[in-house]
Amino acid sequence: MAQQNNNSLPPSSEGRRSSTLAPQSNNKDESSKKTTIGKIVVDRDACIGAGSCTALAPGTFALDNEGKAIVINVNGDNDKNIIDAAMSCPVLAIKVYDVDGNQIYPK
Numbered sequence: 001m002a003q004q005n006n007n008s009l010p011p012s013s014e015g016r017r018s019s020t021l022a023p024q025s026n027n028k029d030e031s032s033k034k035t036t037i038g039k040i041v042v043d044r045d046a047c048i049g050a051g052s053c054t055a056l057a058p059g060t061f062a063l064d065n066e067g068k069a070i071v072i073n074v075n076g077d078n079d080k081n082i083i084d085a086a087m088s089c090p091v092l093a094i095k096v097y098d099v100d101g102n103q104i105y106p107k
């Protein structure tokens with residue numbers, strides 16, 4: 001059964017972080033923990049709607065009205081949770097890229 005997604009964001013299987021944002025903090029400890037994920041792609045043909053990605057990274061993934069995963073916000077969760085979500089996908093439908101465009105999961 002398809003789940004209803006009332007999110008107002010347009011459906012997308014791909015999320016991208018803006019590379020034009022200025023650094024958020026001058027704190028050296030914070031900058032040393034810089035985010036490495038720049039783009040997330042969901043293969044909607046492969047997605048079976050298992051939903052584990054939405055459970056582990058609910059700020060990043062959601063199921064659309066077809067019951068398939070979409071990226072709602074690349075900045076929605078920390079990198080570890082996003083990678084964990086990608087690793088949880090039973091069909092390897094989630095690809096994660098760093099800010100330079102290099103695929104970091106699956107390797």
Ligand code: SF4
Pocket residue numbers: 042046047048049050051052053054068069088089090091092093094
């Ligand atoms: S874990 Fe994989 S199969 Fe399940 S909803 Fe997310 S992308 Fe689709």
